[in-house]
């Protein structure tokens with residue numbers, strides 16, 4: 026076999042490995058509580074499921090345009106107007122099979138061995154994986170606990186070089202739950218004026234999950250960068266639709282033909298009934314979303330004090346998403362070692378911070394997409410394990 030050499034540079038999402046090991050332990054009869062999972066533990070709202078069933082019954086089972094059906098792109102435009110107060114032409118919206126393909130395609134478009142791409146660290150692992158795959162130089166944007174895991178606009182701007190082609194930013198963030206404040210966003214936008222050769226990939230897939238009255242400030246609100254802004258969003262988290270594979274992105278008009286060709290060359294289009302379900306999600310009642318975010322907030326308020334009581338743990342209150350990211354350096358264990366012990370000895374699945382970049386050492390991600398009872402039971406088990414070993 027003569028495999029392409031760049032395959033060796035492609036990484037993965039280790040969260041899936043933890044899930045596989047947790048499933049194996051469950052098969053052996055062990056009682057595992059899963060706080061490793063990156064998806065809501067809620068059901069897709071009933072009216073959304075019904076819309077997909079109806080679409081199939083109505084005969085929507087063929088190919089659709091590669092960029093998505095117009096009705097759905099119009100619904101996305103209306104949703105962006107409602108949520109961010111911005112005008113986005115439906116022709117600049119591209120429907121994707123999930124949020125991930127938007128990062129896959131934009132990194133493919135901007136990554137070459139001659140370019141540098143910035144990405145958040147700790148951050149979603151696929152960013153770095155794909156940057157490496159293209160041969161571009163990965164330049165981490167370090168996210169720090171002291172700044173509540175928000176990026177520093179000054180640091181981002183200071184790292185720009187003539188070779189920087191793309192800056193990837195994610196707020197609210199996975200794995201940290203960090204949400205960037207408006208002042209930092211504005212500083213970044215202002216600074217970008219001096220670097221017209223740089224494009225931004227803005228991942229706001231958790232934008233509807235913000236707590237304590239925080240407001241999501243979308244980069245879409247800044248017309249001065251719209252011609253070099255790619256926005257990644259989707260239904261996976263907001264509507265508990267991870268397995269449906271439905272996402273959308275907003276592109277500068279000049280890039281739409283390129284991304285559309287990438288879609289044609291890879292998946293052709295997103296399956297038709299799912300697109301009709303997406304319309305129902307955006308245009309129907311939003312009470313399921315509100316209910317889910319309220320539940321996440323309650324769990325967030327419960328899990329943070331519990332984590333802070335564990336010996337060697339220190340956890341700030343996350344501003345968004347559904348992850349807590351405690352500092353565990355006080356346990357004396359590496360993140361990976363602690364992750365493995367919690368899974369094997371306490372039956373609690375979590376994900377080591379190092380799965381999200383080298384700056385994740387000393388941290389472990391706890392997803393609170395699980396019931397308060399399970400969260401309490403899990404933290405109690407970890408507490409007992411740490412005390413026993415202490």
Ligand SMILES: Cc1ncc(COP(=O)(O)O)c(C=O)c1O
Nearest residue numbers: 063123124125149199230259261
């Ligand atoms: C920050 C971030 N972006 C994008 C995605 C991808 O979402 P999807 O499942 O829609 O591909 C995830 C999923 O975990 C994520 O955490």
